[in-house]
Each structure stands twice: as C-alpha cells, then as structure tokens.
Amino acid sequence: MNEFFWVSGHIGGGLFTLAIFTGIWWLLSDLVWRLRNIRISRFLIVMSIGWTIGVGLILLGVHLDYL
C-alpha cells in the first residue's frame, strides 16, 4: 500500500490518479451546476455519489494492481 503514496522517486499512481480525478471532478461539477437548473442539495448528493464511485474504482484498480 505504500506504493499508493510514493514509488521509485515519484508520486504513487494511486494518489496521483486520485488527485487528478478529484480536481477534474470538482471543475466538471462546477460546469454542470452552471449549465443545469438543479437544486443545490440534490446536485451535491449526485456529485458526491459520483465522486465516491470514482474513488472506489481508483482504489480497486490500485488494489488489483498491487495484487
């Protein structure tokens, strides 16, 4: 699991992918929020679920790779 954070002199693939995904998800959420007329509470729930699924898939990918 240590390879998640740091590996062979660079940031671990897991942490790096997570950071990129979170950043892009944040910016995309902002775009979607502006484009669609949607209640903020409902929008936050949907985007949080999407982010959780994304993070879950990344962690699963890292775990499978580690095995």
Added chain:
Amino acid sequence: MAVLVVQIVILCLLVSAGVLWALYFPYPSPLIRRWLPPRKRWPENQIRSWLKSGGFQRSFLDYFNRDPERQALPGTSLLAPADGRVSGTDVRDGVCYLVIALSFWDMHVQRSPTSGKVLRVEAHGDGFMDGEGQEFSFLREKTCPVQKRLVIVTDGGQVAVRLITSLAARRIDTWVRGGESVGRGQRIGRILLGSTVVLELPATTKLLVRTGDRVWAGETAVAEGLTVDE
C-alpha cells in the same frame, strides 16, 4: 525523475485551475466560460457589478459589441428595429407603439424597419432610469428617459424608432441624419447596454407580434399594412 516532473506539472495545472475557480467564484472561471450560454457566462449580477465599478471584462464587451449581418425577409413588412423581447404594444392617439426590451445579452445595433427617408432625429428626455419602457414612460413630458427618435417617411406613411436609454445604458449613437435615405434593415444606431427600442407606426398597420415574442433586428417581420418603396 522525469515522471515526477511531469506529475508536478500536471498537478500545478490542476491547482491553477482551482485557483482560477476560487478567484472568480461565484461567477464562472475563464476555463469553462466558453461552454456556457451568454446569460450564464456573464450573469446579470456580474454585469451590474461592472456597471458600478466601470470595469468590464473584455470578452463581454467583445460579445456585447457584436454586429452580425442580417438577412431581411423579402416583402414590404416592417422589420423589428432591435433584438429583444416585445414587452408591450398599444395604440395611443392614432399611433401604434411596439415596445422592445433589450437585455444585456442582446445585440445592440438597431436597424431601420422600412425603407424611406429620415425626416429628422430628435433628442428627448432628461433622466436615466430603470423601467424606461414600462407604462410608456418614454412618452412623459417630465422625468422622461433620455432617448432619440428617428422619424422615417415612407410612401405609406410615417414611422418612428425611439432608442431609449436606461440606468445602465447611458449612450446612444445614431448613424443616420435628417435628409438621408435608409434601406429596409439598414443599421441606424446603437444603444450601449440593455435598454428599450420603440417602434411607432400608424394605427392602421397590423402587428404580427405579441407581447413576449422574441424579435431580431432587421429579420423579424413585426407589422404589415404600410406601403413602402422597395
């Protein structure tokens, strides 16, 4: 080492995007602006804040100052003098008034509704106000919004176009003078920022649009029944 450098560059780009987002919030970041429709690209609150501060975003000004070509419908119908929404129609003292409200995002170049000769360009009004088109306040003798009235004479009668300022729009440029001939759909002037344009027609003309309709300058037929030169 090379991988680390690439990772750091990518993360720096992402952090820059985040900083831009935070700097512009609640308004859209320049990174996503291009994908938004104009009303969301420059929200009304942002434009009103620019009106107070006097500084405008260059991209908004470029958008605001657009002057696209327009293709007039064939025929003799009277064309809309401005882009906007019809906010009222009424007949008063034998004159049919068609009021078009322009928003901040509308194209602001006005066009002649018909061909004819400009009889005169009159300047009226003494104040800048909001709601300049409501209750026909532009017809008041006192506390009337600053406006210019272009009177055009045609074979079928006389029509006039009023370019009216608002609290935000404080300048009108007219590009025709008394004695000049104008063509149907020809550019006649520009109001700077959202305001109102009123078309005055003989009461005998038949309006083709209703309150709430969207019209485009030099393209939308708004009335018929006036015989004009082609």
